[in-house]
Amino acid sequence: MNLVRTICPYCGTGCGLLLRVVDGTAVATYPDREHPVARGHLCIKGWTAHEFIHHPDRLTSPLVKKGDSFKEISWDDAIKLAMDQLLGIAGKYGGDAVGGLSSAKCTNEENYLFQKMIRAGFHTNNVDHCARL
Amino acid sequence: MGGIICAETVTGIETMVEETKKLVQKFLAERESDGILGLRKGDWNIIQPHVFTLPEELDALVLDPKWPFAKLAMQILRTAPKEYRLAVICRGCDERAIFELFKRNQIEENRIQIIGIPCSSEQARLCLCERPYPTKLDVGDAVPGVDPFEDAGVKELLMGDDTRRMKRWAQVLKRCIKCYGCRNSCPICVCEPCKLENEVWVRRGSIPTEILSFHLIRAFHLSDSCVACGACQEACPVGIPLQSLQLSMRRALRERYDYIPGCDPVKKSPILGDFVDEPEKDRSIPEWVNTLRE
Ligand code: SF4
Ligand code: SF4
Ligand code: SF4
Numbered sequence: 001m002n003l004v005r006t007i008c009p010y011c012g013t014g015c016g017l018l019l020r021v022v023d024g025t026a027v028a029t030y031p032d033r034e035h036p037v038a039r040g041h042l043c044i045k046g047w048t049a050h051e052f053i054h055h056p057d058r059l060t061s062p063l064v065k066k067g068d069s070f071k072e073i074s075w076d077d078a079i080k081l082a083m084d085q086l087l088g089i090a091g092k093y094g095g096d097a098v099g100g101l102s103s104a105k106c107t108n109e110e111n112y113l114f115q116k117m118i119r120a121g122f123h124t125n126n127v128d129h130c131a132r133l
Numbered sequence: 134m135g136g137i138i139c140a141e142t143v144t145g146i147e148t149m150v151e152e153t154k155k156l157v158q159k160f161l162a163e164r165e166s167d168g169i170l171g172l173r174k175g176d177w178n179i180i181q182p183h184v185f186t187l188p189e190e191l192d193a194l195v196l197d198p199k200w201p202f203a204k205l206a207m208q209i210l211r212t213a214p215k216e217y218r219l220a221v222i223c224r225g226c227d228e229r230a231i232f233e234l235f236k237r238n239q240i241e242e243n244r245i246q247i248i249g250i251p252c253s254s255e256q257a258r259l260c261l262c263e264r265p266y267p268t269k270l271d272v273g274d275a276v277p278g279v280d281p282f283e284d285a286g287v288k289e290l291l292m293g294d295d296t297r298r299m300k301r302w303a304q305v306l307k308r309c310i311k312c313y314g315c316r317n318s319c320p321i322c323v324c325e326p327c328k329l330e331n332e333v334w335v336r337r338g339s340i341p342t343e344i345l346s347f348h349l350i351r352a353f354h355l356s357d358s359c360v361a362c363g364a365c366q367e368a369c370p371v372g373i374p375l376q377s378l379q380l381s382m383r384r385a386l387r388e389r390y391d392y393i394p395g396c397d398p399v400k401k402s403p404i405l406g407d408f409v410d411e412p413e414k415d416r417s418i419p420e421w422v423n424t425l426r427e
Contacts, residue, residue, distance in 0.1 A: 028208060031318075
C-alpha cells in the first residue's frame with residue numbers, strides 16, 4: 001500500500017489529501033489530518049478526488065473543434081493555435097476583445113503567470129478563474 | 134509513577150514508542166504479518182499512516198496523533214492478495230471497530246493482528262472516551278475513561294424534552310454540507326450500496342440534508358455498532374457533534390442488554406445475534422433513552 005500526499009485539485013482552498021495507490025491506480029482518498037489548511041476535513045469533491053484520475057471521460061490531451069466534432073491535438077499545436085488566434089483578434093480589435101479563464105487546479109505561480117500574460121501581454125483585465133464561476 | 138509506562142509524560146510516551154518499535158521489529162523478524170500499519174514521521178516531520186515492512190523504517194515510527202486505522206486496515210486487506218496478513222497498531226477504538234468488522238464479516242480474523250496501545254487521559258478527554266484502551270495492551274498502561282454524559286456540551290445536546298432537543302439538533306445539523314465525510318470515515322459504515330446514496334432517501338444535489346433521512350438513517354444504522362471512535366465527528370468540516378448523536382443508543386444497549394459494541398470479538402449485538410430475552414417484554418427501549426437521566 002502506498003499513501004501519496006497531495007493537494008485537492010478542485011478549488012483554491014488547497015486541502016491536503018492522501019491518495020491510496022494500489023498497483024499504480026488511485027483507489028481511495030483520505031483527508032490529511034496533519035494538513036494545516038484542511039486539518040482532516042474535506043468536502044464531497046475532495047473525498048472523491050481519486051475518481052476522476054483514471055476516469056474514461058477524463059480529457060488527457062487538448063481538443064480542437066473542427067466542424068461539429070472535437071479532435072485531439074498535441075500541446076505544442078494547441079498553444080501555437082491559441083496564440084495565433086488570440087494575437088490575431090487582439091491585434092485587430094484590441095486587447096479587450098480577448099480574455100482568459102484560469103483554474104484553481106493550477107499552482108499559484110501558474111496563475112500569476114497567466115494573469116500577467118493577459119494583463120501585461122494583451123493589456124486587458126479580462127481575467128478570472130474557475131473557482132469564482 | 135514508579136515503573137509504570139503511561140502515555141502521560143514525555144518519557145512515558147518515548148518509552149512506549151521504543152517498546153512498540155521493538156514489538157514491530159519482532160513481528161517483522163518472525164514474519165508474523167506481512168506489514169504493520171502505523172504512523173510514520175517522514176520528510177519535513179510530516180506524519181501519515183504507513184505500512185511498515187522493513188526494520189530500517191522503524192526509526193520513523195510514531196504513535197501520535199490519533200489517526201483511526203480500522204477502516205484503512207479493512208480497505209488494505211480488501212485490495213491485498215488473500216494470504217496477505219496485516220498487523221495494526223490499535224488504540225481502544227481501533228480494536229473495537231475491528232471486532233465489529235469481524236462480526237460483520239468484513240475482516241477475516243486470521244488476516245489481522247492487533248498491537249494494543251493505550252491513550253493518554255488528555256486524548257480520552259478530547260474523545261469523551263469511556264474506554265481509552267484496547268482489551269489487551271501490548272505496551273504502556275491504561276488510563277481511566279471519561280463519562281461522556283458528564284460533559285457540558287453533551288448535556289446541552291441531550292437534555293430536556295423532545296421538542297427542545299429536536300430544535301437544538303435541527304440547528305446543529307442544518308450546518309451539514311453533505312460531504313459524506315462522516316460516512317466515509319466511520320469504520321462501521323461499510324454497506325454497499327449505501328442508503329445515503331439512494332435517491333429514495335437522500336435527494337441528490339440538495340443541501341441542507343433532510344435530518345430524518347440522512348443523519349438519522351446513519352445514526353440508526355450504527356445504533357448497535359458505534360464504537361465511539363469519534364472519526365465521524367473529527368471528519369466533519371462544520372463541527373457537528375456526531376458522536377453525541379449515538380450516545381443514548383449506546384447507553385440503552387449497555388444498560389438494558391449488557392452490550393458494548395466492540396468490547397468483545399465474538400459476542401454479537403442484540404440485533405445481529407439471536408437474542409430472545411427482552412429485558413422488559415413490552416418495552417425494549419427504556420424510557421430514559423428519550424431524555425437524559427439526571
Ligand atoms: S476514542 Fe478512546 S480509544 Fe479512541 S483515540 Fe479516543 S481516547 Fe483513544
Ligand atoms: S458513528 Fe462515529 S463514533 Fe461511531 S463508530 Fe462511526 S465514526 Fe466512530
Ligand atoms: S461530515 Fe458533517 S458536513 Fe459532512 S455529511 Fe457528515 S454531518 Fe454533514
